Amino acid sequence: MTTLPSEVASDSRSSPPRWLLRFDRCERAVHWCTAALVLVLMVTAAVLYIGELSVVVGRRQVVRRVHVVAGLLLPVPVVLGLAGRWRRGLVADIRAFNRWDGHDRRWLRSRGRDPAVRVGKFNAGQKLNAAFVAGAGVVMLGTGSIMHWFSPFPVSWRTGATFVHDWTALALTLVVLGHVWMALSDSDAFRGMVSGRVPASWARVRRPRWYEEMTGRPAAGDQPGPET
Amino acid sequence: MAGPDATREAPIGRRVFLGMVGLGGVGVLFGARIQDRLERVVQGVAGRLGLESLAPSGRFRIYTVTGSLPQRSEAEYRLWVGGHVDRQLELTAADLKSLPVTRLTRDFQCVTGWRVRDVKWKGVRLAELLDRAGVRVGAGGVRFYSFDGRYTESLTLDQARREDVIVAWEMLGRPITTAHGGPVRLYVAPMYGYKSCKWLERVEVTEGPPAPGFWEERGYDVDAWIGRSNGRDDPPV
Secondary structure, three states: OOOOOOOOOOOOOOOOOOEEEOOOHHHHHHHHHHHHHHHHHHHHHHHHHOHHHHHHHOOHHHHHHHHHHHHHHOOHHHHHHOOOHHHHHHHHHHHHHHOEOHHHHHHHHOOOOOOOOOOOOOOHHHHHHHHHHHHHHHHHHHHHHHHHOOOOOOHHHHHHHHHHHHHHHHHHHHHHHHHHHHHHOOHHHHHHHHOOEEEHHHHHHHOHHHHHHHHOOOOOOOOOOOOO | OOOOOOOOOEOHHHHHHHHHHHHHHHHHHHHHHHHHHHHHHHHHHHHHHOOOOOOOOOOOOOOOOOOOOOOOOOOOOEEEEEEOEOOOEEEEHHHHHOOOOEEEEEEEEOOOOOEEEEEEEEEEEHHHHHHHHOEOOOOOEEEEEEOOOOOEEEEEHHHHOOOOEEEEEEEOOEEOOOOOOOOOEEEEOOEOHHHOOOOEEEEEEEOOOOOOOOOHHHOOOOOOEOOOOOOOOOOOO
16 A cells, blocks of 8 residues: 555645545444444354354354344444534535435435536545435344344334334345445545545545535646646 | 526435335334235235245245254154053154055144145055053143254144144155255144144154243244244144
């Protein structure tokens, strides 16, 4: 990996910055802790769910316990990330996920191909992914809890919760695989979540409106950074 | 053509989020009904595509309580029947197969909710084995031991004598696989799946009422009638 320059753009009127801070330490910690929990959940779920794997691994009570504990821990990174002064970046991003304007709608309709669309920090696909995963996470936590502590609930709820848990898991798996695939196929974007920084040249092209917010320079006419 | 309007903002993210949560809630309330319909469709489609093991409904899930699957070939298999009886029996797989055959086709219902429709079974009635061993006066229950070394189950003597309780060597139209509890397992048709002890090795007639089995020590009902126990109301098979 290349060494990262310590200068990160905040306000530079002189020369264009080479790197932009995309995700702060808190956001990265939240992301990777959540990712680790999701990995544990997916592996244990596969063992509980796919007969061929159940047969190889066995120890159903242990696997189930690990799955339940990891599931209950799932909201902890986000909650901790929002619990202190370090929350600023995270809150700003959640706000950005929530708000859609004309660019996002156009982006979605043209599936990112409309040249008139100028993407902000996140494109509409990322916004949709974030909202879906957040909603699905709550659904998984709720239905999983009903499945685990079933006694106070009517039986049809328990069956319904299992039904929802299974199908949401299937949808989530596809979405998470898609997310990983996209991340691995764009090394600059991936670097943003690993080190926190992305090349300004990447942002200028892929996230022009965010580039403008961050640098105060126009993305279109600006001289490319020395790297491109 | 006008460019995209950056000022027209809406909280779409929140709507998607709340929509997902709402959909999940509706699914919990009505999922049981939806599942029932869907099961027939999905099972058919997945069956045609050869994807039964991934479709989220209508298929067996393999549960084991030990770390690995206990292996025993049909040749080395022995079933021991003893306890409070006149004659202890030690039966080979061939001995079992020489006894009067009983065939059943029933849904298999698990206490965790899944159900596999119309499973074919072939075996010998447990009552037949008990009669051959000669249950002594004063016997009250039957205890089952798995050769996984861990799993146990039990029935009252009356339950054990039912016509739909068999010691099976065929399931789904073929010899029982190791994953499904082969070469020989118990099948208690009217009760939840945990009663149908896999890898059956020992049948012990006991004096008092039946002792709780593996899952029953962990909270499941000892009388595991489908639809009338464990707080569930599944239709009987």
